[in-house]
Amino acid sequence: xxxxxxxxxxxxxxxxxxxxxxxxxxxxxxxxxxxxxxxxxxxxxxxxxxxxxxxxxxxxxxxxxxxxxxxxxxxxxxxxxxxxxxxxxxxxxxxxxxxxxxxxxxxxxxxxxxxxxxxxxxxxxxxxxxxxxxxxxxxxxxxxxxxxxxxxxxxxxxxxxxxxxxxxxxxxxxxxxxxxxxxxxxxxxxxxxxxxxxxxxxxxxxxxxxxxxxxxxxxxxxxxxxxxxxxxxxxxxxxxxxxxxxxxxxxxxxxxxxxxxxxxxxxxxxxxxxxxxxxxxxxxxxxxxxxxxxxxxxxxxxxxxxxxxxxxxxxxxxxxxxxxxxxxxxxxxxxxxxxxxxxx
Numbered sequence: 001x002x003x004x005x006x007x008x009x010x011x012x013x014x015x016x017x018x019x020x021x022x023x024x025x026x027x028x029x030x031x032x033x034x035x036x037x038x039x040x041x042x043x044x045x046x047x048x049x050x051x052x053x054x055x056x057x058x059x060x061x062x063x064x065x066x067x068x069x070x071x072x073x074x075x076x077x078x079x080x081x082x083x084x085x086x087x088x089x090x091x092x093x094x095x096x097x098x099x100x101x102x103x104x105x106x107x108x109x110x111x112x113x114x115x116x117x118x119x120x121x122x123x124x125x126x127x128x129x130x131x132x133x134x135x136x137x138x139x140x141x142x143x144x145x146x147x148x149x150x151x152x153x154x155x156x157x158x159x160x161x162x163x164x165x166x167x168x169x170x171x172x173x174x175x176x177x178x179x180x181x182x183x184x185x186x187x188x189x190x191x192x193x194x195x196x197x198x199x200x201x202x203x204x205x206x207x208x209x210x211x212x213x214x215x216x217x218x219x220x221x222x223x224x225x226x227x228x229x230x231x232x233x234x235x236x237x238x239x240x241x242x243x244x245x246x247x248x249x250x251x252x253x254x255x256x257x258x259x260x261x262x263x264x265x266x267x268x269x270x271x272x273x274x275x276x277x278x279x280x281x282x283x284x285x286x287x288x289x290x291x292x293x294x295x296x297x298x299x300x301x302x303x304x305x306x307x308x309x310x311x312x313x314x315x316x317x318x319x320x321x322x323x324x325x326x327x328x329x330x331x332x333x334x335x336x337x338x339x340x341x342x343x344x
Contacts, residue, residue, distance in 0.1 A: 019066035144204035199252035
């Protein structure tokens with residue numbers, strides 16, 4: 001049997017082929033023809049009906065009619081493509097979750113003996129300032145969490161100004177939601193005026209700063225970055241974290257460009273919401289990814305479900321895949337050169 005790869009069992013394929021060759025035969029005739037029990041024939045008919053490649057006859061008649069092979073195969077291929085796309089979205093979500101797990105576990109088990117824990121917001125600011133002063137060539141920052149406090153923004157200006165004044169190459173990625181928080185937006189605009197390069201993304205996997213590709217600072221607790229941080233220096237973990245940053249950077253939007261809409265007038269936030277709905281994340285988890293309130297996340301989800309005519313959130317994600325609203329791979333948008341300056 002050749003259709004098992006498309007989700008059709010050998011028994012169901014035999015029944016489908018028999019229905020094509022002998023239209024009008026019922027359960028009894030098919031069972032006799034195929035040497036199967038009537039129960040086995042009904043099980044196969046149930047599977048074929050669930051796959052929508054057989055259709056009930058008109059109400060005055062009993063039984064089913066087999067869909068023509070060309071149309072049936074298109075349906076099976078489309079169904080499989082949708083399932084594969086949904087699985088790929090789950091894999092992408094798992095990859096991001098793995099990156100967050102690396103960050104969370106790094107505070108518990110250091111990669112090398114000289115990795116260090118830094119506890120408390122003042123100690124973290126002091127260590128970041130010293131690391132910035134020692135940076136010679138490049139700094140890379142992922143800054144999730146949405147709006148930043150005025151104290152944190154003020155404290156970062158001095159180190160950033162000194163860093164950029166020395167010609168250190170620097171890039172940062174904030175959440176798209178900072179465009180709606182004027183103090184944070186003023187700060188990132190100030191960074192660009194100092195020669196920095198800043199991009200934004202709908203979501204970011206973890207908070208981190210990488211200095212000269214040799215040292216990285218990540219939070220011990222991703223839910224509370226101010227509680228403590230870990231300084232990592234292991235070559236293996238630094239290689240993985242740099243790759244994570246480059247992936248996020250290639251998909252992010254330059255600050256001055258503004259998030260574009262796609263052919264369906266979906267913003268990047270809405271497209272990302274559809275991906276997350278397809279993977280089953282809660283309102284609270286989605287809100288945290290976007291740097292918005294759970295109420296805002298629920299509103300966006302409800303609007304998208306209504307637009308797609310979906311009864312459930314997972315169904316909304318699947319419908320979006322079927323309509324081609326969700327690309328399977330992130331677009332790589334052109335932007336400033338790889339070695340553009342950016343502020344932390």
